Amino acid sequence: MQPRNMSMSGVVDLAAVKAAGEAKVKAEQARAETARQGGPAAVPPSSLVIDVDEAGFESDVLQRSAEVPVVIDFWAEWCEPCKQLGPLLERLAREYNGRFVLAKVDVDANQMLMQQFGIQGIPAVFAVVAGQALPLFQGAAPESQIRETLDQLIQVGEERFGLTGIAVDQDEAGPEAAQAPEVPAGPYDALLEAAAQALDANDFAGAVQAYKNVLSDEPANSEAKLGLAQAELLARVQQMDPQQVRKDAAGDPGDVDAQIAAADLDLVGGHVEDAFGRLVETVRRNFGDDRDRVRVRLLELFEVIGPEDPRVGAARTALARVLF
Secondary structure (H helix, E strand, C coil): CCCECCCCCCCCCHHHHHHHHHHHHHHHHHHHHHHHCCCCCCECHHHHEEECCCCCHHHHHHHHHHCCCEEEEEECCCCHHHHHHHHHHHHHHHHCCCCCEEEEEECCCCHHHHHHCCCCCCCEEEEEECCEEEEEEECCCCHHHHHHHHHHHHHHHHHHHCCCCCCECHHHHCHHHHCCCCCCCCCCHHHHHHHHHHHHCCCHHHHHHHHHHHHHHCCCCHHHHHHHHHHHHHHHHHCCCHHHHHHHHHHCCCCHHHHHHHHHHHHHCCCHHHHHHHHHHHHHHCCHHHHHHHHHHHHHHHHHHCCCCHHHHHHHHHHHHHHC
16 A cells, blocks of 8 residues: 555556655655754544544644654545445544544535545545555445554654654543444444454355345345445355456457456446446447346446446446447
8 A cells, every 4th residue: 555646546657756756855844843943742533533624634634644644534424335435433542542533525516526536436435645645445345344444544644754743632522522432333233243253254145144144134235235345245256267268258259148247347446337248248248137137237237336436437337228
């Protein structure tokens, strides 16, 4: 996980190296100035989670990132996965106690920031470290995976830029915060957590069964639907020989099974548009049961990405054109 510049181009060049070096110098200068003034003041726990807009982005995110890594949660009110991820990130920000700050950006109200970061779908999580932006992950993810990503981010901040976090004044939380009642667990929390742990352990069959257990009682559970689609995809890909699958798909565009398998590999590899485009084209080429098999797989892959992702919307439109 390497910090990149604001362009998010992913191209490693001398300009990016120079920018990283300049950011490190600025971070060191900021810490030196803070030390000269008597050291950093402790901040209240409420400062660990902040709402950020375009007007305050430079001071709230860029300048603050010279002291501590800033994690940015791009979200929207209409986004159901955002409502699951947001509270988790907020809880982790308080738990990590100043090792990072969480900045929440409402994409509907801050379209320019969304464009600057190249956001294609939400929830999307980025970080800024010493003025340098880097992508963390997109979409829902198990808590264990998010913790691992945050630990890597903190390590990068410490090793490359000397960022050791900010002091938090726990007295500012007040007695009512210390004695806040725990939120009762939902009826399926244990099953969902077991499924996430199975995914982390590559026990895809166990994860599939756990998610199906939830959906048998609550078919509309969005977290279980997403988890099931992910677990089934990973289980399929685990059994594949990637080189052979791609060779078969390239050698015979009319081989429905080969195209379906290649689309699974495309998606797991992050080539979302390629996966969708491949299956839409395969639907166009076929009729009857073969066409329906491909259509069903495409709908399953839509579940993996999430219905709110604009790439899903574009693929649905393309699918409708070839079907009707």
